[in-house]
Amino acid sequence: MGCMAFSHGYGKIPPEKYSIEAIQNAYQHGCTFFDTAEVYSPNLAGIGHNERIVGKALRDVRENVVLATKLFLNRSEIGRGGSVYDAVRRHLEDSMERLQTGMVDLYYLHRTSGGVSVEEVAEAMGQLIEDGLIRGWGLSQVDVDVIDRAQKVTPLTAIQNIYSMVERDVESGVIPYCLENNIGMVPFSPIASGLLSGKITTETKFEKNDDVRNWVPQLSKANIAGNQPIIDLLKEYADKKNATSAQISLAWMLHKYPNVVPIPGSKNKERIIENLDASNVDLTDAEFTSLESALNKCKVYGHRGFSR
Secondary structure (H helix, E strand, O other), rough: OEEEEOOOOOOOOOHHHHHHHHHHHHHOOOOOOEEEOOOOHHHOOOHHHHHHHHHHHHHHHHHHOOEEEEEEEOOHHOOOOOOOHHHHHHHHHHHHHHHHHOOEEEEEEEEOOOOHHHHHHHHHHHHHHHOOEEEEEEEEEEOOOHHHHOOOOOOOOOOEOOOEEOOOOOHOOOHHHHHHHEEEOOEEEEOOOOHOOOOOOOOOOOOOOHHHHHHHHHHHHHHHHHHHHHHHHHHHHHHHHOOOHHHHHHHHHHOOOOEEEOOOOOHHHHHHHHHEEEEEHOOOOOHHHHHHHHHHHHOOOOOOOOOO
């Protein structure tokens, strides 16, 4: 199970000391995969805020963990006589400085907008692998066509797309492609921004300005009510397995695919440990089949319709 150290997410940003302790607690609890990005910052308004915290938290155990980060790339960054490689390397070197490391294990292109072709990025990533500055590379929020184009230039390590019980588009194309080509699948928002925890109800109020959950379609009052059968289903299995609903939702995808490493994001120390403990929830084949069958009968409200 991965641990995503989100600093730009839901509501008020915790103090740096609390954030560092939360990351270190996750490591001490067995988490060795940490995911961040250069743009993760309060309201996505800065660069490097979260990377610096991750770097401080993990500098003493760097050799024992896998660090993943991401870059945004715009064609305007590639000046006259420059190259995509030069631009990507500048981003990478800045991230490495903030992360206090001489190498990044997994380096993603953070979505594919910006006017730079994925083939150019793939070529640059291949060179960075040869340079020994990254171990592998990935793409975020992409479909099979884009993945295949990149894969033909430099083989991919991982794809990071949205995936949960209520966002299953990747099951039809992306995950099968990844399985066939030995590519990891790293689902973000695997608990659907908290919906699948069962802790969000139609009465839940989010902070007005700085909580992204205000704009998540599944978290409108109408869609929370519509998705209640899925929440009830999770609670039924949680009670059976002496687990939480969030843990069941994570155990479901861990059981279903061998290449899936979910990265549930949280700023709460207790929730991070709860999510990590989902790896200890063992669904039997019969339990998984029953859960999957019941889930397939549930209608999803507020589906976002991302990459297939």
